[in-house]
Amino acid sequence: MAFPLVGSGPGIFMPNSGVLPEFKDVFPYSDFVHWYETVHIPDWLRWKPGAITSAWRYQSVDADRDWPFLVAYKFPNISDLSSPDYITIPLTNPMLPEGGPISKFTHIEAVAGPHIETWRSGSTGDDRGPILVTEEIDPANVTTDKFQEWYRDVYIGEVSAMAGWRRTSRFDNGMGQPRWLALHEFEESSFGPNTTKIAGLLELKRDLSVQV
Known part of the structure; x- marks a missing residue:
């Protein structure tokens, strides 16, 4: 099938x-x-x-x-x-x-789906970061436009400021729910609570329901 x-x-x-x-x-x-x-x-x-x-x-x-x-x-x-x-x-x-x-x-x-956008730290090419944080996102009580605005204008700025951040890629989940997928890549040398606890950034922002 x-x-x-x-x-x-x-x-x-x-x-x-x-x-x-x-x-x-x-x-x-x-x-x-x-x-x-x-x-x-x-x-x-x-x-x-x-x-x-x-x-x-x-x-x-x-x-x-x-x-x-x-x-x-x-x-x-x-x-x-x-x-x-x-x-x-x-x-x-x-x-x-x-x-x-x-x-x-x-x-x-x-989960699977088409690519939406990618943010990079410098020129990483197609090399993958050794540490990967996967994120499944279902916005709650916000419009798609407001979620997109927050994600691009606020959230990515916070994630990219984390030590060792290399790249974030976002995808539309073509298999249904959750609505969006994101892959956050980090350097192995910076692995720790300050770089991988992505859920902490989302806890009280814009009424979002997030699984990390």
Whole structure:
């Protein structure tokens, strides 16, 4: 099946995943990571020539997070994610327990959508920051125009002033709610509460409901 995605143009697909608790004995997280990095990501990159130009893999800094594994796939045209041939990506492999399918042993949550805008610190090119803070945004009791104005004129100024900030990219969530997605990238050397506690900036501003 294809993803029910709304939107086109450059965009990003981000599946967040991990091993289900009842299968951690038969499928240790280290085995999951090895399969994902050596088999599954290459399968995605081969799936449709030119559909994905880059993939970045992240590990949650929260050791207790249920779904600590995150991959960000960069699409020149995110509408390719709705292609019916998506089903050709293999879900079975000898490296998996019982040979798979992977869906039996893991939980996956995904967001995806077209790119809206990016703010950069200097000239970073396409190099990713080693620390990534993902943000899911649902404005509450404010109009879209007012939210856009606040985000661009106030919030980005506060985020970009944080030590080690490298780049922020915002996306329209073409898969539904939350309404918008944002990726904040930081230098590893500056990792700490002053650079990654993005939720603190949003706590009382403009009546926004935010998940970070």
